[in-house]
Each structure stands twice: as C-alpha cells, then as structure tokens.
Amino acid sequence: MTSTITATYELDTAIAPERAADIIAGEQSSGTFVAIPGEDEALKARAAATWQITPLNVPCTAPNKRYLLKLSWPLQNLGASLPNLLATVAGNLYELKHVAKLRLLDIELPDEFAAAYPGPAFGIAGTRKLAGVATGPLVGTIIKPSVGLSADGTTEFVDQLCAAGVDFIKDDELQADGPSCPFDERARKVMDVINRHADRSGKKVMYAFNLTGELDEMKRRHDLVLSLGGTLTMLSLNSVGLTGFNAFRKHSQLPIHAHRNGWGYLKDGWSYIAYQKLWRLAGADQMHVNGLANKFQETDDSVIASARECFIPLFKHKPCTVMPVFSSGQTVNQAPGTWAALQSTDLIYLAGGGLFAHPGGIAAGVAALRQSWEAAMNNVPLEVAAKTHRELKEALEKFAG
Amino acid sequence: MTSTITATYELDTAIAPERAADIIAGEQSSGTFVAIPGEDEALKARAAATWQITPLNVPCTAPNKRYLLKLSWPLQNLGASLPNLLATVAGNLYELKHVAKLRLLDIELPDEFAAAYPGPAFGIAGTRKLAGVATGPLVGTIIKPSVGLSADGTTEFVDQLCAAGVDFIKDDELQADGPSCPFDERARKVMDVINRHADRSGKKVMYAFNLTGELDEMKRRHDLVLSLGGTLTMLSLNSVGLTGFNAFRKHSQLPIHAHRNGWGYLKDGWSYIAYQKLWRLAGADQMHVNGLANKFQETDDSVIASARECFIPLFKHKPCTVMPVFSSGQTVNQAPGTWAALQSTDLIYLAGGGLFAHPGGIAAGVAALRQSWEAAMNNVPLEVAAKTHRELKEALEKFAG
Numbered sequence: 001m002t003s004t005i006t007a008t009y010e011l012d013t014a015i016a017p018e019r020a021a022d023i024i025a026g027e028q029s030s031g032t033f034v035a036i037p038g039e040d041e042a043l044k045a046r047a048a049a050t051w052q053i054t055p056l057n058v059p060c061t062a063p064n065k066r067y068l069l070k071l072s073w074p075l076q077n078l079g080a081s082l083p084n085l086l087a088t089v090a091g092n093l094y095e096l097k098h099v100a101k102l103r104l105l106d107i108e109l110p111d112e113f114a115a116a117y118p119g120p121a122f123g124i125a126g127t128r129k130l131a132g133v134a135t136g137p138l139v140g141t142i143i144k145p146s147v148g149l150s151a152d153g154t155t156e157f158v159d160q161l162c163a164a165g166v167d168f169i170k171d172d173e174l175q176a177d178g179p180s181c182p183f184d185e186r187a188r189k190v191m192d193v194i195n196r197h198a199d200r201s202g203k204k205v206m207y208a209f210n211l212t213g214e215l216d217e218m219k220r221r222h223d224l225v226l227s228l229g230g231t232l233t234m235l236s237l238n239s240v241g242l243t244g245f246n247a248f249r250k251h252s253q254l255p256i257h258a259h260r261n262g263w264g265y266l267k268d269g270w271s272y273i274a275y276q277k278l279w280r281l282a283g284a285d286q287m288h289v290n291g292l293a294n295k296f297q298e299t300d301d302s303v304i305a306s307a308r309e310c311f312i313p314l315f316k317h318k319p320c321t322v323m324p325v326f327s328s329g330q331t332v333n334q335a336p337g338t339w340a341a342l343q344s345t346d347l348i349y350l351a352g353g354g355l356f357a358h359p360g361g362i363a364a365g366v367a368a369l370r371q372s373w374e375a376a377m378n379n380v381p382l383e384v385a386a387k388t389h390r391e392l393k394e395a396l397e398k399f400a401g
Numbered sequence: 402m403t404s405t406i407t408a409t410y411e412l413d414t415a416i417a418p419e420r421a422a423d424i425i426a427g428e429q430s431s432g433t434f435v436a437i438p439g440e441d442e443a444l445k446a447r448a449a450a451t452w453q454i455t456p457l458n459v460p461c462t463a464p465n466k467r468y469l470l471k472l473s474w475p476l477q478n479l480g481a482s483l484p485n486l487l488a489t490v491a492g493n494l495y496e497l498k499h500v501a502k503l504r505l506l507d508i509e510l511p512d513e514f515a516a517a518y519p520g521p522a523f524g525i526a527g528t529r530k531l532a533g534v535a536t537g538p539l540v541g542t543i544i545k546p547s548v549g550l551s552a553d554g555t556t557e558f559v560d561q562l563c564a565a566g567v568d569f570i571k572d573d574e575l576q577a578d579g580p581s582c583p584f585d586e587r588a589r590k591v592m593d594v595i596n597r598h599a600d601r602s603g604k605k606v607m608y609a610f611n612l613t614g615e616l617d618e619m620k621r622r623h624d625l626v627l628s629l630g631g632t633l634t635m636l637s638l639n640s641v642g643l644t645g646f647n648a649f650r651k652h653s654q655l656p657i658h659a660h661r662n663g664w665g666y667l668k669d670g671w672s673y674i675a676y677q678k679l680w681r682l683a684g685a686d687q688m689h690v691n692g693l694a695n696k697f698q699e700t701d702d703s704v705i706a707s708a709r710e711c712f713i714p715l716f717k718h719k720p721c722t723v724m725p726v727f728s729s730g731q732t733v734n735q736a737p738g739t740w741a742a743l744q745s746t747d748l749i750y751l752a753g754g755g756l757f758a759h760p761g762g763i764a765a766g767v768a769a770l771r772q773s774w775e776a777a778m779n780n781v782p783l784e785v786a787a788k789t790h791r792e793l794k795e796a797l798e799k800f801a802g
Binding site for chain 1: 428430431432444445447448449476477478479480482484485487489491492493494495496497498500503505547549550554574575576578579580581613614615616617619637639640641642643644645646647648649662664665666667668669670671697698699
C-alpha cells in the first residue's frame with residue numbers, strides 16, 4: 001500500500017525551517033531517540049512522515065519567520081480512520097517548543113477514506129428535493145430569541161414563518177432539549193404546524209431540529225422527527241465530536257445540518273478548508289460558513305473561500321459536496337455580493353433580524369429577501385429593483401449602513 | 402428550579418466592559434432585537450445570562466483592556482447535558498467582533514450535572530488496585546517509536562518492560578489500529594506477555610490500549626481487552642468528542658486513560674482547569690497534564706495547576722477525582738519538583754527517553770526512576786541519594802542539563 005495522507009500548515013518558527021520540520025514530522029510519526037538495532041532504518045522507511053517546507057515571504061512576529069509546511073504520512077500508520085486522523089494531523093504538534101504558531105490549512109486524503117466513510121446522504125440535490133425548492137437559494141431564518149421560548153412560543157413563530165413563505169427554519173444551537181422547551185414537545189408541535197401548512201401549500205418547510213446531546217438521545221430524537229414527517233436534523237459538531245457524529249450518521253435517514261459553533265476557539269489552529277473536509281466525509285449535508293459582513297470577526301474573503309470549498313469535490317468518485325449555510329447578520333444587503341462571489345444559489349440563506357425586523361412584518365421580510373436574490377441573480381442593483389418592489393425598498397431603508 | 406451554570410473567562414476588549422458583557426451574554430442566551438409583545442421581560446427574566454465583569458490590571462495588547470468576566474445561565478435553558486453545555490459556554494462567543502481575546506478559565510456546574518453523568522468508575526483507588534500499586538507513583542513508559550512497530554515489535558518491548566518492573570505502559574496516541582500494527586493482534590500478543598509476567602511476579606502491568614476509533618470499534622476493542630485480562634483502555638478525547646466518549650463510557654467496564662492530544666489548538670481558548678472538568682464528569686479515570694520541564698511550551702506553574710485540579714472534588718458528594726498523568730520529556734530530574742508541588746504520589750509518571758535511554762538499559766531506567774521518587778518523597782536531594790544508588794547516579798549523568 002503506498003497511499004499517503006498529506007496535511008499543509010502555516011508555520012511560524014524562529015529556528016532553521018528544516019530542523020523545525022524534522023522535529024514536527026518526528027513527533028507525529030516515528031521520530032525516536034531510541035535506536036532499535038537492525039530495525040531502525042527499515043522502520044523509518046515504513047513509517048516516517050516526510051516533509052517539504054518553503055518560506056512564505058509575509059510579515060510575522062520576530063524573531064520568527066513564516067513557512068508553508070507539508071507533511072505526508074503513509075496511510076499504513078493509522079488506516080482510514082477519521083478520529084485517528086485527528087491525532088496524526090492535529091495532535092501534539094501545536095504545542096512543540098519551536099512552534100511559535102501553527103495553522104492547519106488543508107488535508108488531502110487517499111481514496112481509502114472515501115471507501116471508509118459515507119459522505120452526505122442527501123447533499124445539495126437531496127436537500128432541494130426535501131425542501132421543495134428546485135432553484136434559487138433556500139431562504140429562511142433562525143428561531144429568535146436564541147433561547148427562552150417555550151415549545152408553544154416556538155411553534156407560534158413557526159406558524160407565522162410558514163404563512164410568510166420561508167423555505168427553512170432552524171433551532172438555535174443554544175436550544176436542544178432545555179427543560180423550558182423540551183425537544184419532544186417542540187418537535188411534535190412544530191411538525192404539526194409545518195405539516196398543516198404543507199397540506200395547504202404543497203411545500204413542506206424544512207426545519208433543522210437541534211438533536212445535539214447523547215447518542216441514544218440523538219437517535220431517539222431523529223426517529224421522532226422522522227416519524228413526524230420532519231425533513232432535517234441538526235448537530236453541533238464540536239459538542240458531539242467525530243466518533244459520536246459517525247455513530248449517529250450510521251443511524252440517520254435524514255439530512256444533517258452541521259453547526260460549527262465553537263469554531264472561534266479552533267480558528268487559529270485550523271482553516272475551515274481543512275475542518276469542513278472531515279465533516280463532509282463523515283456525512284454532513286449542510287455546513288455553516290458564516291456570511292458576508294457578519295457580526296463576527298471573519299473577513300468576507302474567508303467566508304467566500306469556505307463556501308466555495310463546499311462545492312469542490314473531496315474525491316473524484318465521491319464528491320461529498322454540500323450546501324453552504326450563510327448566517328449571522330444577513331439581510332437583503334448581502335445577496336448581491338454572495339451571488340457575485342459564488343455564481344451559485346445552491347445555498348441556504350438565513351436571516352434573523354434581517355427578516356424579523358422588517359417594518360412590514362415577517363411576510364414582508366421573506367418577500368424582501370427573495371426579491372434581493374432575484375435582483376442579484378439578474379445582475380440588477382438592489383436600488384433599481386427596489387423601485388418596483390416595495391418590500392425590498394423598505395428593507396434597504398431599514399437595514400441601511 | 403434555580404440552579405445555575407457559571408463560566409469564568411479572561412476577556413480582552415477595546416469597548417466598554419459593560420457593553421462587551423452585554424453583547425456576549427446576549428449572544429449566548431436570550432439576547433434579541435425582536436420584541437415579543439408582552440412576553441419579552443418575562444422571557445429575559447427566565448432565560449437571560451447574567452454577568453459580572455471586573456478589570457484585571459495586567460498588560461494586554463492596546464487598545465484592549467483585560468477583564469475577568471463571569472457569565473451565569475439558568476440550568477433551565479439547556480438542562481444537564483455536557484454536549485449542550487459546550488454550545489452555551491464555548492459556542493459563538495469567541496468570534497464576536499468586540500472580543501479581541503477570550504479564554505474560558507473555569508466552569509461551575511450545579512448538582513444536576515453530577516446526577517446526570519457517571520464520573521470515573523475507578524479513579525485513583527481503582528487504578529491503584531488494578532495496577533497492584535498501593536503506594537507511590539505508577540512508574541511507566543510510552544511505547545516508542547510512536548508509530549512504526551509491528552505487533553510483535555511492540556510485544557518485545559512490553560516483554561522487556563515487564564521484566565524491568567514497570568507499573569504502566571501506554572500505546573502512543575498515533576497508534577490505535579494501524580494496518581502495520583493491528584489492534585487485535587497487538588492486544589492479544591501484549592496481554593499474553595503481560596499475563597505471563599503477572600503469573601510470575603504476582604503483579605499485572607497496566608497497559609493503556611488506545612481504542613480510539615468509531616464507537617462500535619471502541620466497544621469491540623474494549624471487550625477484547627477485558628476478555629484478555631487487560632486493565633485499562635485509552636481514548637484520545639479530542640478525536641472522539643464528548644458524545645462518543647459518553648456512549649463508550651456507558652459500555653465500559655475498565656478505567657479510561659484520557660489523552661488530550663490536540664490540546665495545543667485549544668489552549669488559547671480554554672484553560673485546562675475548565676476542560677478537564679468536562680471529561681472527569683464524563684468518566685475519565687486518568688488525565689494527561691504534561692510534565693515539569695516538558696518538551697512543549699507549557700510552563701511548570703500551569704502543569705502543576707492542572708495536576709492539583711485533578712485532586713479537587715468536582716461536587717461535594719461526587720468528587721470525580723482522577724489520577725494526573727505526567728509525561729513529555731520526563732526523567733529522574735522532575736521527581737523532586739513534582740513531589741514538592743503536589744505532596745502526593747497519586748499520579749502516573751511516564752518517561753520515554755528518560756527510561757529507554759538509561760545507559761544501563763531498561764531495568765536500570767526503571768530502577769533509577771523509582772529511586773528518584775523515593776528520594777523525593779523523603780526530601781533527600783537526588784545527588785545525595787545517587788551516592789548509594791548506582792542507577793540514579795547514571796541517570797543523573799545521562800540526563801544532566
């Protein structure tokens with residue numbers, strides 16, 4: 001077997017780059033100070049990580065210099081296991097003394113990983129089919145306030161949102177099975193309303209039920225959602241972890257909305273390009289990518305790079321492409337920029353305040369968002385489209401600056 | 402129910418501290434720009450996070466100032482769920498625009514969490530009993546090289562180590578079920594040797610078998626280790642994640658050695674004081690704390706704070722105390738400092754090179770480590786003890802400076 005795993009890092013170090021690379025590659029593979037008579041060289045030939053390191057001519061904190069480091073491991077060292085991949089590509093290397101800064105930029109996996117993991121069961125096409133949205137973005141919202149509504153309070157909102165014509169609603173990541181809003185009660189009441197609207201309109205609103213919890217709870221909640229006619233589940237990736245996610249994925253018969261909350265404490269050590277590959281291969285169908293002009297620290301370039309990556313095949317015969325989910329401070333204003341950068345509407349566009357706070361109410365908020373996307377896709381400036389679309393005009397005034 | 406969850410952070414921000422606290426507390430609870438007629442105040446009274454913020458008069462990057470921020474949530478918001486706790490205390494708050502830097506220092510959990518999770522099944526007393534070590538530290542080593550040895554190669558080392566009198570051996574975190582060293586073959590061969598030595602010596606060496614992988618694999622590997630008479634399993638916490646760990650813990654009948662590899666990409670956002678509480682409550686029995694004068698970046702003060710925390714009860718009626726595991730560049734030299742700081746030997750002391758590289762061989766390496774601890778516990782300087790202990794003398798010479 002000659003398959004290899006490759007990881008690319010940005011490395012800041014003050015020592016000679018070749019020495020830093022040797023230390024890191026050694027720490028993460030067969031580096032040892034113990035000579036095993038007669039076997040050492042054969043063992044290293046079999047198991048050692050190899051490296052390439054090149055200077056990046058960019059400023060960084062003195063006395064360090066910044067490098068691009070590529071490490072490659074024989075698959076033979078660990079096998080096609082995502083949990084064990086983590087220990088190899090992101091284990092004890094960040095803390096090494098000569099590593100002033102390290103960021104995992106990308107991971108390339110051999111085909112054995114494609115064979116070992118399922119990838120998304122639904123992806124873009126499956127999501128569109130279940131949502132009843134053949135073209136254009138899925139427009140929707142997040143239940144607000146994030147936490148504090150009862151099951152009845154949540155359901156009242158859902159009723160209004162369905163009447164207003166949204167495609168998509170999600171639980172907040174803070175709400176899974178809080179005693180004030182128990183999962184089962186919420187799921188039953190919400191699906192009752194969604195099903196009633198579907199009977200009327202012919203379209204079933206996709207609701208991301210936050211199943212996050214223990215494995216047996218997640219499976220049971222999944223089964224309940226499925227039995228109620230729900231079309232989506234949601235997991236907080238960093239809360240659940242890879243092993244729990246993979247065990248759930250084996251059980252799952254619905255698409256999985258992957259929430260990345262906690263990304264903030266990972267972002268200095270990981271690029272989202274590397275991170276999302278793990279979860280796509282594991283079976284996420286929809287992945288959060290933040291949004292343009294968001295309320296967080298992330299730049300627009302970084303957001304778009306994350307979103308584009310969702311459309312790039314992971315493997316030739318197993319693309320694992322997923323729907324990027326845009327959220328955080330989204331209004332009508334970001335539709336043109338998002339469209340211009342992606343030239344795709346295979347995405348979920350979630351506005352909280354950008355929908356609820358529309359002066360014309362929720363239905364006007366939904367209409368304005370759709371109008372903004374229609375204008376964007378036709379390369380019509382929002383200000384021009386607003387002349388013939390009242391809801392869009394009001395939204396532009398409300399969410400100006 | 403008036404139980405609350407409290408998290409303490411170190412926060413760097415350039416804006417007024419009260420405003421920063423409001424933004425963070427709002428993002429992580431019921432903060433919303435949407436007024437819900439007649440319900441808003443009641444909802445906030447029920448669900449809002451409350452805060453206290455005090456200046457820390459320490460230097461930090463201008464124009465920021467550093468604060469100690471305490472956030473408290475009603476347990477009612479989420480219930481006693483460790484995965485959902487993560488989204489609440491460490492979700493979307495690190496990325497907020499006005500948060501220049503945030504580090505979770507500590508978490509205080511109400512008794513409902515103690516009731517909901519098992520904690521360690523074995524802990525310090527159970528580990529000692531299974532290891533056959535009533536007093537003193539468990540002295541041991543990690544299989545080196547980290548990866549590349551076959552099952553037979555590993556077993557040869559284990560044979561030598563058992564003959565040399567170690568208490569404890571662990572798999573490297575890079576080795577779980579690599580095709581070059583399949584788990585089942587390694588477990589069978591290693592336990593065959595360990596059991597043989599136990600028959601001879603009356604003491605069974607404790608071996609931390611790295612089970613990390615998918616849940617069904619981990620359960621199956623656990624069952625194999627149990628059936629072979631093994632006394633310990635090991636999981637890479639960050640690879641497995643909380644939900645996977647908790648599902649495994651329900652199945653487990655052996656102590657769990659908790660490996661923190663990947664800690665390097667978490668350490669800027671988490672203190673180990675906060676992090677280890679989650680895993681102790683979940684059921685880890687032994688937790689890595691690095692070691693004094695280690696090969697990583699961590700300071701000795703930080704290592705000792707982590708180790709001390711392992712002995713501090715989590716709950717009055719459910720202490721969840723665990724054995725700290727010292728490793729990384731450990732030799733005879735760190736015994737006195739470790740003892741002086743902890744005044745306890747309820748710990749596992751792992752030396753790789755500090756044992757293997759002893760000029761007198763493995764048995765001399767083990768003897769020297771034991772001699773260093775005996776000297777330390779009797780407050781005898783190592784140089785004095787070395788006058789009457791040859792192995793210690795040789796180790797001091799070998800590992801000087």
